[in-house]
Amino acid sequence: xxxxxxxxxxxxxxxxxxxxxxxxxxxxxxxxxxxxxxxxxxxxxxxxxxxxxxxxxxxxxxxxxxxxxxxxxxxxxxxxxxxxxxxxxxxxxxxxxxxxxxxxxxxxxxxxxxxxxxxxxxxxxxxxxxxxxxxxxxxxxxxxxxxxxxxxxxxxxxxxxxxxxxxxxxxxxxxxxxxxxxxxxxxxxxxxxxxxxxxxxxxxxxxxxxxxxxxxxxxxxxxxxxxxxxxxxxxxxxxxxxxxxxxxxxxxxxxxxxxxxxxxxxxxxxxxxxxxxxxxxxxxxxxxxxxxxxxxxxxxxxxxxxxxxxxxxxxxxxxxxxxxxxxxxxxxxxxxxxxxxxxxxxxxxxxxxxxxxxxxxxxxxxxxxxxxxxxxxxxxxxxxxxxxxxxxxxxxxxxxxxxxxxxxxxxxxxxxxxxxxxxxxxxxxxxxxxxxxxxxxxxxxxxxxxxxxxxxxxxxxxxxxxxxxxxxxxxxxxxxxxxxxxxxxxxxxxxxxxxxxxxxxxxxxxxxxxxxxxxxxxxxxxxxxxxxxxxxxxxxxxxxxxxxxxxxxxxxxxxxxxxxxxxxxxxxxxxxxxxxxxxxxxxxxxxxxxxxxxxxxxxxxxxxxxxxx
Numbered sequence: 166x167x168x169x170x171x172x173x174x175x176x177x178x179x180x181x182x183x184x185x186x187x188x189x190x191x192x193x194x195x196x197x198x199x200x201x202x203x204x205x206x207x208x209x210x211x212x213x214x215x216x217x218x219x220x221x222x223x224x225x226x227x228x229x230x231x232x233x234x235x236x237x238x239x240x241x242x243x244x245x246x247x248x249x250x251x252x253x254x255x256x257x258x259x260x261x262x263x264x265x266x267x268x269x270x271x272x273x274x275x276x277x278x279x280x281x282x283x284x285x286x287x288x289x290x291x292x293x294x295x296x297x298x299x300x301x302x303x304x305x306x307x308x309x310x311x312x313x314x315x316x317x318x319x320x321x322x323x324x325x326x327x328x329x330x331x332x333x334x335x336x337x338x339x340x341x342x343x344x345x346x347x348x349x350x351x352x353x354x355x356x357x358x359x360x361x362x363x364x365x366x367x368x369x370x371x372x373x374x375x376x377x378x379x380x381x382x383x384x385x386x387x388x389x390x391x392x393x394x395x396x397x398x399x400x401x402x403x404x405x406x407x408x409x410x411x412x413x414x415x416x417x418x419x420x421x422x423x424x425x426x427x428x429x430x431x432x433x434x435x436x437x438x439x440x441x442x443x444x445x446x447x448x449x450x451x452x453x454x455x456x457x458x459x460x461x462x463x464x465x466x467x468x469x470x471x472x473x474x475x476x477x478x479x480x481x482x483x484x485x486x487x488x489x490x491x492x493x494x495x496x497x498x499x500x501x502x503x504x505x506x507x508x509x510x511x512x513x514x515x516x517x518x519x520x521x522x523x524x525x526x527x528x529x530x531x532x533x534x535x536x537x538x539x540x541x542x543x544x545x546x547x548x549x550x551x552x553x554x555x556x557x558x559x560x561x562x563x564x565x566x567x568x569x570x571x572x573x574x575x576x577x578x579x580x581x582x583x584x585x586x587x588x589x590x591x592x593x594x595x596x597x598x599x600x601x602x603x604x605x606x607x608x609x610x611x612x613x614x615x616x617x618x619x620x621x622x623x624x625x626x627x628x629x630x631x632x633x634x635x636x637x638x639x640x641x642x643x644x645x646x647x648x649x650x651x652x653x654x655x656x657x658x659x660x661x662x663x664x665x666x667x668x669x670x671x672x673x674x675x676x677x678x679x680x681x682x683x684x685x686x687x688x689x690x691x692x693x694x695x696x697x698x699x700x701x702x703x704x705x706x707x708x709x710x711x712x713x714x715x716x717x718x719x720x721x722x723x724x725x726x727x728x729x730x731x732x733x734x735x736x737x738x739x740x741x742x743x744x745x746x747x748x749x750x751x752x753x754x755x756x757x758x759x760x761x762x763x764x765x766x767x768x769x770x771x772x773x774x775x776x777x778x
């Protein structure tokens with residue numbers, strides 16, 4: 166991060182930009198004391214700012230006695246200002262691990278700008294401090310170089326995308342935060358409306374309906390780096406509030422959207438020094454499920470799922486044969502290198518299978534000395550056993566893991582086991598792998614709700630050849646949809662939208678809405694579609710996830726300045742709390758009763774109060 170604009174009154178250079186070429190220059194530096202060492206009368210200070218570190222030497226012959234006395238008692242994270250001259254380090258004292266390791270600054274002036282208490286953890290990379298502590302003192306955590314670099318990477322990616330979209334004629338347009346609900350698959354965060362007692366807004370899970378309205382309004386090319394809110398179970402790649410690069414275009418087909426996004430991605434990756442080949446692979450949804458068991462495959466390693474249903478459908482192992490004969494599927498993966506695991510180690514994997522819907526897990530271990538271990542081998546004929554070994558490309562040292570269930574459950578089980586075994590066996594997954602997964606099903610059946618739901622969202626255009634199946638066979642309907650997958654994560658999802666009002670009403674009815682509910686919740690969209698809506702489509706990229714992967718982090722919390730914990734709380738500010746302007750006005754004595762919202766994504770309890778101005 167050299168050649169920064171340093172025309173400020175308090176410093177002339179940053180702590181990370183000085184090099185041999187600066188030797189002899191008089192400089193002024195400001196920053197935090199990282200390390201402070203007394204070496205035989207000379208005091209060495211490692212001074213840190215956002216750009217890096219510089220070693221400062223404080224010699225009693227070069228500063229006033231008062232300044233040297235201050236230097237002797239500098240504490241960690243004190244904020245200081247140094248005036249001095251750049252000089253070469255003594256031979257043998259260079260530090261090749263520091264960008265500024267060939268020089269140091271001999272101070273001729275020192276000023277303390279602020280003192281600091283002893284910080285609760287060390288301000289340096291690679292610390293093992295627990296995440297909650299780091300988040301409680303987030304402003305200290307952000308001083309660590311790797312945290313600043315993650316935020317700088319995020320900035321660079323966002324600006325490169327903005328620049329590329331601007332070059333393609335897009336307008337950046339903001340959409341409302343206080344809005345109505347859109348069915349994006351999670352619960353809404355809701356905000357009571359004081360001027361309209363008993364009513365409330367929903368914070369947007371995405372700007373979906375607004376960007377469609379912009380297309381109907383003739384904008385044609387829109388983007389926004391949008392804040393979105395979803396009340397869902399959190400994990401390493403989810404936050405209650407997150408950022409997406411939201412894009413919509415008119416008069417396009419799916420290939421147009423994907424081609425445009427590849428140009429934008431190429432610019433973003435180039436900006437952060439990442440090389441990747443374009444165009445990207447287009448993988449059909451069904452192929453992804455067949456080969457990897459999920460719609461966001463990590464293609465950087467093998468261990469693909471293999472269908473052995475036909476091989477074992479008549480076997481003596483009833484668990485397999487009964488599933489195969491009842492319309493289910495039997496699949497397996499070969500975890501090469503795990504064949505010598507103990508039986509106890511292997512059977513612990515059953516908990517992963519059960520967590521993904523299986524009733525148990527079958528396995529066969531082929532040890533490196535040529536032996537075969539498993540309680541199920543005896544149930545197979547020689548021909549069946551040979552068929553399994555051939556289908557799975559078995560060699561000594563391999564461990565074959567099986568799943569026998571419905572297509573969905575068998576895939577989910579082996580997809581989870583595949584990722585677990587890749588971690589356990591430390592399989593190399595170098596670089597980045599980007600691809601498109603396309604043509605998702607339009608619907609899935611929600612067992613919990615007892616109704617059909619849209620796989621992406623209910624504004625997705627059904628494949629032309631499947632339009633006549635919407636009511637008669639919803640699960641047979643495909644859609645014009647495409648997800649961008651990177652390293653086993655979905656980093657973007659998009660569709661071609663419905664631009665015909667009648668198709669939109671048909672989709673919403675299949676999802677369980679009545680004519681009255683459609684008018685109440687989506688009347689504005691239906692009426693807009695009736696007034697000359699153009700064909701349109703778009704995509705939303707998860708900026709947090711993309712930057713997390715580019716920064717090689719394990720959690721999006723490490724690339725967000727002020728994230729929430731896994732319980733959706735903020736240890737630094739104490740949010741959420743019961744105080745602030747949400748409490749009843751003192752002495753007003755009035756509040757509205759709790760509102761219980763029974764249906765749709767607005768299931769929540771609200772305590773709406775009559776807060777007086």
